[in-house]
Ligand code: SF4
């Protein structure tokens with residue numbers, strides 16, 4: 001069954017730089033040698049860095065997960081071979097900043113022993129969510145260079161209908177040939193990956209796009225895709241930057257991805273061919289992403305070629321394997337000469353997004369051409385695929401007029417480098433745009449920080465003001481006169497008044513107690529007198545009333561009774577009364 005042709009569309013601008021691809025495609029790809037150690041950065045993708053789940057001294061098996069994804073936009077990391085964890089610390093990583101980041105270091109044991117894994121042959125029976133979970137756990141990210149977690153791009157949401165899945169085999173940037181070799185040598189894995197991706201996206205159709213400078217790859221893919229319903233292969237004319245997502249979507253569908261929008265918004269999802277192959281291995285074989293194809297090239301390399309490389313392999317070992325003349329390397333670039341970036345060290349590890357390493361000599365990258373003033377020729381605008389005005393962007397970026405560069409849609413710039421490439425004055429335009437983007441980003445961070453500080457300060461002032469008002473309200477409440485009602489409490493008295501009042505009450509109580517006691521004493525004395533009177537011999541001598549006999553008086557003084565206690569109390573009380 002012959003394949004239906006794909007109608008192609010055009011995009012604005014673009015260039016035809018020297019390809020420099022043949023050098024690395026003369027030999028078939030090969031396996032890279034097992035290195036002495038593997039350095040696995042925890043941040044090899046767009047999103048949050050992964051979190052280690054192993055410790056120094058642990059032994060691990062090939063394919064064993066060693067770091068978990070940290071959040072939704074993140075990806076786990078797996079051991080590329082069996083061995084021992086010998087370090088978990090900061091290591092230099094391949095990044096334009098030249099900074100270091102946390103990495104897990106494995107010393108291979110040479111056995112290359114796999115962890116137990118579960119292949120899933122009948123993926124078509126599984127729901128898309130199940131497949132996305134496997135892809136996520138396998139740590140698969142976009143292998144075209146972006147590094148965005150692939151499971152997210154396979155999840156359009158229940159509201160969005162995906163009509164077309166575009167598989168990007170364009171590989172338009174000079175020097176890079178890893179996708180070309182993969183399509184030539186392993187078309188089967190790519191096509192199997194397409195089936196899984198279509199199922200996950202529930203996409204109506206798939207178009208695999210390949211530039212016409214890769215005839216072997218085109219032939220190989222066409223052969224593997226023959227007879228598959230809804231799958232077509234498009235041979236597109238070679239032009240840089242056709243492999244950029246927005247440009248490719250336009251070429252294949254005729255639709256323009258809106259500014260600040262995604263291809264998803266017009267019913268299209270785009271993935272790289274190498275990502276499709278990695279998804280096939282994750283689902284059918286149960287293998288996580290632990291290796292990838294890397295192009296080792298540049299004039300300082302004697303045997304440029306493609307190698308299947310374990311993630312974490314130091315680049316200098318790969319260069320050595322390809323016969324690099326280290327003293328000839330003027331600049332080491334990761335990615336292509338247009339969108340790649342210079343590396344600060346030679347022994348940095350290969351990460352999931354390393355598609356190409358260029359060991360360039362001084363002449364090779366035109367490093368000797370000095371920049372000259374802009375002659376306002378307009379050539380840069382003619383080639384800009386996003387229809388920007390690169391010359392205006394350059395002036396404003398140079399003058400650090402950050403508001404103006406944004407007015408000229410700086411953030412729509414895909415940093416393709418077409419403008420720099422054609423500039424007769426050799427102005428490194430993209431570097432100015434990157435600088436301006438970085439400055440805007442820094443400024444926004446600083447604004448955000450100062451906004452937060454201002455909010456904190458305003459909140460503190462508000463709190464102080466509120467507490468002050470509350471204190472004043474309490475004080476005013478205390479001072480306010482009490483309402484005059486029957487049930488109202490007596491007005492507050494001060495301390496002296498209160499003390500007087502208590503003293504008066506105590507004295508009143510004491511006086512009444514004394515009066516009661518005096519009454520009791522007098523009654524007791526009366527009773528005693530009455531008894532004496534009854535007991536005394538009847539004489540004629542007159543006895544004074546209430547006068548005790550001498551004996552009785554003596555007995556009363558020496559033998560205390562309850563009554564005598566009362567007498568003592570009475571005497572004491574009398575003394576007290578006299579002292580007052
Ligand atoms: S191509 Fe270079 S010289 Fe020409 S207008 Fe653009 S920046 Fe100026």
Ligand code: SF4
Pocket residue numbers: 380383384385386387388389390393412413414415416417418419420429430433
């Ligand atoms: S680098 Fe930016 S401004 Fe220059 S051509 Fe590419 S998209 Fe346009």
